[in-house]
Amino acid sequence: xxxxxxxxxxxxxxxxxxxxDLQEALxxxxxxxxxxxxxxxxxxxxxDKGENxxxxxxxxxxxxxxxxxxLDAERKQRGVRGPLHGIPLLLKDNIDTGDRMHTSAGxxxxxxxxxxxxxxVAEQLREAxxxxxxxxxxxxxxxxxxxxxxxxxxxxxxxxxxxxxxxxVGGSSSGSGASIAANLAAAAIGTETSGSxxxxxxxxxxxxxxxxxGLVSRSGIIPIAHSQDTAGPMARTVSDAAVVLxxxxxxxxxxxxxxxxxxxxxxxxxxxxQDGLQGKRIGISRHTFxxxxxxxxxxxxxxxxxxxxxxxxxxxxxxIPSETEESNYEVLIYEFKAALNAYLRTVGPRIPVHSLRDxxxxxxxxxxxxxxHGQTLLAQSELTSGTLTEPSYMENRERDLYLSQENGIDxxxxxxxxxxxxxxxxYGSALxxxxxxxxxxxxxxxxxxxxxxxITFTAGAFTESVLIEAAYAFEQATRHRKPPVLG
Numbered sequence: 066x067x068x069x070x071x072x073x074x075x076x077x078x079x080x081x082x083x084x085x086d087l088q089e090a091l092x093x094x095x096x097x098x099x100x101x102x103x104x105x106x107x108x109x110x111x112x113d114k115g116e117n118x119x120x121x122x123x124x125x126x127x128x129x130x131x132x133x134x135x136l137d138a139e140r141k142q143r144g145v146r147g148p149l150h151g152i153p154l155l156l157k158d159n160i161d162t163g164d165r166m167h168t169s170a171g172x173x174x175x176x177x178x179x180x181x182x183x184x185x186v187a188e189q190l191r192e193a194x195x196x197x198x199x200x201x202x203x204x205x206x207x208x209x210x211x212x213x214x215x216x217x218x219x220x221x222x223x224x225x226x227x228x229x230x231x232x233x234v235g236g237s238s239s240g241s242g243a244s245i246a247a248n249l250a251a252a253a254i255g256t257e258t259s260g261s262x263x264x265x266x267x268x269x270x271x272x273x274x275x276x277x278x279g280l281v282s283r284s285g286i287i288p289i290a291h292s293q294d295t296a297g298p299m300a301r302t303v304s305d306a307a308v309v310l311x312x313x314x315x316x317x318x319x320x321x322x323x324x325x326x327x328x329x330x331x332x333x334x335x336x337x338x339q340d341g342l343q344g345k346r347i348g349i350s351r352h353t354f355x356x357x358x359x360x361x362x363x364x365x366x367x368x369x370x371x372x373x374x375x376x377x378x379x380x381x382x383x384x385i386p387s388e389t390e391e392s393n394y395e396v397l398i399y400e401f402k403a404a405l406n407a408y409l410r411t412v413g414p415r416i417p418v419h420s421l422r423d424x425x426x427x428x429x430x431x432x433x434x435x436x437x438h439g440q441t442l443l444a445q446s447e448l449t450s451g452t453l454t455e456p457s458y459m460e461n462r463e464r465d466l467y468l469s470q471e472n473g474i475d476x477x478x479x480x481x482x483x484x485x486x487x488x489x490x491x492y493g494s495a496l497x498x499x500x501x502x503x504x505x506x507x508x509x510x511x512x513x514x515x516x517x518x519x520i521t522f523t524a525g526a527f528t529e530s531v532l533i534e535a536a537y538a539f540e541q542a543t544r545h546r547k548p549p550v551l552g
Contacts, residue, residue, distance in 0.1 A: 075104035098133035098151030121244040125199040150194030155253040161285035171205035171219025184285025193312040201240030208237035211439040228549035235265030242269035252300035260494035266506040267519030278501035279322035288404035303537040307333040341534030343376035348383030353492035364510040387468035399458040469500035485524040508545040
């Protein structure tokens with residue numbers, strides 16, 4: 066940076082600075098929102114671009130500086146809207162913004178798509194005073210394009226890299242995870258259908274909150290499946306994630322799932338309690354521990370000891386009745402076509418795709434650039450009716466709900482009178498995804514090679530407050546997160 070003051074702040078003070086600290090500096094006049102945007106832009110230029118860059122940010126909002134300046138003026142004239150006033154955030158590339166940024170889900174077929182209006186998520190963030198700084202790369206079509214798609218790869222954006230080294234970056238909110246780990250914005254919004262917030266949060270040593278389906282509106286987000294999709298915050302600390310989540314939970318008339326939310330507009334920062342593990346009954350679901358290597362297992366055992374030391378009652382070897390049942394993604398195959406066709410009907414006439422069939426044809430016609438890894442899942446979904454009338458769909462939907470809820474998480478919680486369950490990394494994400502239940506991932510340490518590992522807390526519907534209490538207490542007791550060393 067040419068401005069020496071901002072250069073020094075960007076390289077030192079800005080790194081790992083929380084939203085509360087940013088807000089304090091803004092209030093004290095130490096920095097402006099315009100300064101924050103310029104500093105984050107500088108970090109993106111330095112660490113995200115070029116041959117050795119992380120490649121997480123797809124595009125910047127051309128109006129970001131003007132928005133920041135307007136919010137600075139508003140701060141002086143009328144005061145602040147709340148804790149996100151003037152704070153730069155990044156959004157995953159499947160979240161509509163009614164501005165000059167594109168929304169493509171990483172696909173070349175939608176590379177020129179500019180949404181006509183904000184998603185409800187973007188609308189709420191703007192109302193809260195956040196600066197929508199840019200869009201981040203993602204695993205194409207939210208990792209529902211083909212089997213064995215590399216996490217973090219899209220035909221539009223290329224490959225996102227893990228800032229901690231040659232490790233899996235996690236999917237599909239890969240850009241959200243990598244960018245925030247590298248301090249390229251204050252926080253980001255990711256989306257999850259099954260593991261797509263929890264996986265990159267764990268892999269990039271940040272906090273990810275995958276909310277209950279219905280806590281955060283799905284309208285204006287390029288979908289996979291209405292039964293499991295949700296957006297959620299990804300941040301470096303539990304407190305930052307709670308601040309962002311608190312801005313996202315209004316009821317949306319365009320999304321009936323949000324009408325189930327018993328407490329819309331709840332302030333989740335009130336659950337940031339250092340003694341939040343005290344008295345909690347926590348079940349350890351060890352079925353997924355089999356996927357850990359020796360070092361990762363040691364990290365999880367250490368994490369479990371912390372839960373006990375912080376006053377939780379730890380119940381070992383909790384069995385989820387359905388955990389050994391064969392799982393499938395049949396429901397997603399059926400719901401994807403119906404959901405995507407509905408979304409693509411709304412895109413402008415100059416965009417080359419208006420249905421899933423159009424996407425398949427576009428990709429075949431542009432095979433060299435668009436089909437590096439194939440499109441088997443897209444093709445499977447196209448074979449369905451798109452009307453959700455197949456008996457197989459209805460049977461699998463009911464089966465998923467029974468195995469994940471009544472004979473799954475609900476049964477395990479009830480059998481031991483548990484407040485929550487614990488699992489490693491994102492390995493336990495499938496059941497809460499199918500159930501529509503919330504999970505929170507928090508850094509749990511690093512292997513000797515520097516690869517991050519997260520611990521994941523899960524509970525029943527609309528229990529984000531309980532999970533945030535536990536996650537915050539664990540985070541404060543351990544403070545595992547350390548920033549990556551960027552070249």
